[in-house]
Amino acid sequence: MGHLVLPNSGHNRDPEANKMGMWLFLFTELLLFGGLFIVYFVYRSMNSDAFLHASYELDVIIGTINTVILITSSMTIAMSITALQKGNKKLAMYLLWATQAFALAFLVNKYFEWGIKIEHGIFPGLDHYNHMPSGEKLFFFLYYFMTGLHALHIIVGGIFIGVVMKKVQKGEVTGERISLLENSGLYWHLVDLIWIYLFPLFYLIH
Amino acid sequence: MATAISTEKNFFEIKKGIASWLFTLDHKRIGLMYFYAIISFFLVGVILGLLMRLELIAPGETIVKPTTYNQIFTLHGVIMIFLFIIPSIPAIFGNFFLPIMLGTDDVAFPRLNLLSWWLYVGGAVFALLTLVVGDGPADTGWTFYAPYSVQTGTNVTLSVLAAFILGFSSILTGLNFIVTIHRLRAPGMTFNKMPLFAWSLYATSWIQLLATPIIGITLLMIVAERVFGIGLFDPSIGGDPILYQHLFWIYSHPAVYIMALPAMGIISELIPSFAKRTIFGYKAIAYSSMAIAFVGYFVWGHHMFTSGMSGTARVIFSILTFIVAIPTAVKVFNWVATLYKGSIDVQTPLLYALAFIFQFLIGGLSGLVLAALAADIHVHDTYFVVGHFHYVMFGGTGFAMFGALHYWFPKIWGRMYNKRTANIGFALLTVGFNFLYFPMMILGLMGMPRRYYDYLPRFTDLNVISTVGSWILAIGLIIMLWNLIRAKKTGEKVGRNPWGSISMEWQTKSPPPLENFDKLPELNEGGPYHYKH
C-alpha cells in the first residue's frame, strides 16, 4: 500500500490520444474558416455581379501554381511519414526540407500577388479601393482576410514542421514515436484543405 | 511512463508554495485555481448587478449617469457570461471530478489544461484593462452588436479580444475533456456505464469545441472593421448588420447549453445520491444531453425574430426551438421519477437540486413563450427576457453550481460545513432570487424594455420589490460563502463518503491523494447509480 499506478493513467504515452486531440483542434480550425465562408456566401449571393467582376482582378495562373505547390507539399510530408515509419530517416528529412521549400515558395508567390494589388491601390484605405463599388470592396476585404489568415497558418505550419524536423534529427521523433510528425502532417494537410476551397471561390468564379 | 507517487499525503500537502499551484499539472489544483478566479469574478459581477438594481429602484437618475449605466450592464454581462457562467461548472468541477469519476489520475493533456487556465487569466486581464485605459469599458451590451460596436469610442476592441482569448481557453478545455473521456475511462467503464456528469460534460465539450471558433472569427471581424472601416456590417456600404447577429448567435445560442448542460449533469448526480435510488432512465438522461447539444446548434435565429430576418427563416427557427424543449423535459421527468419512492435524505445539496428543478422549470417554460414567434414579437427585448434567462442561468446553473459546491465540499477539503447555516443561506438565496427576478417577468409583460436607464412611474412598485430581492439574495450569498470559508478551516473532518453515495469519487480519500486513488477504483455492479436496499 501507499503506492498505486492505474492501468488507465493519463501519464502513459498514448499516440491515439494525441491524434484525437489534433483532429479535434483541426475541427475548430475548420469552423474558424467556416465563419468566413458563411460571410463569403451571404455577400456573394447579395453582390454576385460585383464579386464576378472583382474576381477578374485575381491572377488564375498564380493561383493555380500555388494550388499545385500546396498539393505537392502535402504529398511530400505524407511520404516523409512513410519514410520514417520504414526507418529511412535521411529520406524523411529530405522530404520535410522539400515541404518547407514549397511552403516558402507559396509565401513568396503570395507576397508578389499581394504586392502587385497594393501597388495598384487595391487595399482597404488606399485610393483605388476607396473608389470601388461596395460589392467589390467586400470581395477584396474577404480576399485579404481569408488568404491572410491562411498565409498565417502556412507560417505556423512551417514553424511546427521545423520543430518536428529538429526532433527527428535528434532522434526524439522516430518510426516508433511518430505522433508529433503525424500531427504536423495533419495540420499541414488542413492548410492544404482550406486552400482547396479558397482557390475556386476567389480565383475561378468567372 | 507513470511513476508511483505516495498516496499517504493528499494533493494539498504534497507540495507547498505559490509556484506549486501556478505551474501545477494536477487537474484538482487547476480546478481549484479556476474556482478562486471564477468566484472572484462572480462577486464582481454580483456587485455590478446590485448597482444596476439600485439605480433602477426609482425612475430617473438615482446613483449613476446613463453612460455609466450602459457600461455597468455591459461589464456585468461580459463578466457573468464569459468569466463566470461559461467556465463555471466545467472548468471547476469538471476539472476536479471528471478524471476521478472516470477512475483515472488526470486529464489527457495536463499541460494543455494549465495553458487553458493561463489563457483564462489572460482574457480576464484584458477584460479588466478596459476599465483603466482609453474611454472606459464597452457600452454595447455583451452582444457587441454591429454597427454600434464599430462606431462607439469605448474600449470595444479590448473587450472583444478578451472574449476571443477566453474562447480559446474554453475550446482547449473542451478538447481535453473529449479526449479524456474517449481514452482514459477505467477498464470496464463503457460509455453507457459512465457517470451522467461525464456525459453532460462530453456534450458540453463538443459545443465548446465546435461553436466557439465561429464567435472567435466574428469578433476578429469586428476588430478588423474598427481598424480598416470596410463596412463589413454597415448597410450604407453594402454590408448587413443582421449577418453579424447570425454569426454571433451561431455561437452564443449553443453557448447557452455550455452553461446549462453541466448543471443538468450535476442534478443527475445529486438526485440519486440523496434519493438513494437507482436513477430513472439512465440512457434517456445521457442521450438527451447529446440531443440538446445537437438541436441547440440549429435554433440561434430565435434571438433575431425582431431583427428583420425573413418570415420563412423565422418560422423555421421557431419550430426548431420548440424541439429543444423535448429532451429538456425528458430530463426533468426523469429526475422527478427518481425521487418517487426513494429514501430521500434531505441535505443542503438536495435542496439546491430541488430549487434548480423548480426555477429551471419556470425559466424553461417562459422560454417557450419566447420561442413562439407571435408571442415573442410582443415581449422581445423586454424585462420578460431578462427574467427568463436569469431563471435559467442563475436559478438553474448558478444554483446547480452552489449545490455541487455543497455536495463535493467534503471531498475537496475533507471537512464538513455547518449544515444549519448552509440551509439558512439556501433559504435566503432562494427567496431573494425569486423576489429579484419574478417581478421582471411581470414588468416585461407590462411592456418595460430591457437595458433602459429610466422607466415610467407605473413600473416603480415592481422595481422596488426586485431591488429588495437583490439585497436578500446578497445576504444569502454572504452567509453561504462565510459558512463555507469557516468550514474550510474549522469544519469537522469527514471520511471518504459522508453522503453514503456509490459514485466513484467517494471511494477515494477526502481530500484525494495526488494521483486520485489509494486503491484500485471499483465499478459499481449494475451501473453507476444502482443502489441496493
Added chain:
Amino acid sequence: MKDDNHPHIVNYKEHFGTWIGLMILTVMTVVVSVTNANLQMLTVLTALTIATTKAVLVAYYYMHLKFDQKIYRIMLWVVMGLFVSFMILTIIDYITR
C-alpha cells in the same frame, strides 16, 4: 482501443497516386472555369463538387482517415454536416427575404 500497436503504413505509390488524382481535378476545375464563363450557377456547383472531391481525397489518404478507426470518420462527417447546416440555415434567411 484495438489497432493501437499496428500502424498502417501507406506506401509511396499510394501517395503519388493521390497526387495524380488531385492534379487531374485541379486541371479540371481550372478548365471548367476558364471555358464556361456563362454558366454562373453551374460553375459554382461544379467548382464546389470538385473541391469537395479533392478534400475527401486529402482527408482519406494523406490524412490517413481511411485507415484510422471509424470514430474519426464519424466525427469529421458530423462536423462537416453541422457546418453545412449553419450555412444553409443562414442562407435561407437571405434567399427568402
